[in-house]
Amino acid sequence: MANDFDDQIRSRSAQRSKRRKTNIILNSLILVVVVLIIIVGSKIFFGGNDDDKKAAIDKNKETEQAKGIHDSKENKDNNSENKDRMTSDNDTNEDQDDNDELSSEDEKQDLEGEDLNSEEVISQESDEPNVKKSYTNPNWKGIGTEQTNGHQYSSDQNSIDWQEKTKALSYATGIPEESLTIWYLGREGGSDNLVAGTVSSKNDPSKTYRVYLSWEDGQGWKPIKVLELNKNDKR
Incomplete structure (x- = not known):
């Protein structure tokens, strides 16, 4: 009887030990899982x-690079367009300057070198005292x-009005301004808008x-x- 009791105790102890081992293994597996x-x-x-952050960063970099390439191309195009516009404007200004210069030269030719013996000039013998011919x-x-603020009559030889009258005397007689001797230049009939000048050429x-x-x-x-005088009555 004693032996059977001992065997039962040993069998139960073995079962408990086996369960503990099994529980330990299961708990270990659960822990590993x-x-x-x-x-x-x-x-x-x-x-x-x-990975998402890295992908977003890479995408931003690609976007910035693409934008930089686009901006660089756009700036290059704008610079090229501005350069073409400046070239065109310069050409236009040069053409305008050339036209202005030609117009100025044409006007200068029109107002200088008027010949009292040219076909356009009508000359007549005159019966007026001291007048040889009229033109x-x-x-x-x-x-x-x-003169921009209306006509300002002036007898001052340094004034614009006097200089313009001198130019008109040269234009009418064909005598260059530098060769023109003005003996008299003043109002005619008391009007500021009508003058008479007596002139001759230093060369003749x-x-x-x-x-x-x-x-x-x-x-x-x-x-x-224009009257050609027999003698200078203003000398």
């Missing part, structure tokens, strides 16, 4: 976020003016002319008649 789940989950969540020209025109003082000028608004002084 839990650890693996934690590791995999962490990799999925945290590793995935890193008119339907093509005479105003010599232009720099034997010929004296009396020139009548009329002021034309916006056009300046215009010759209306």
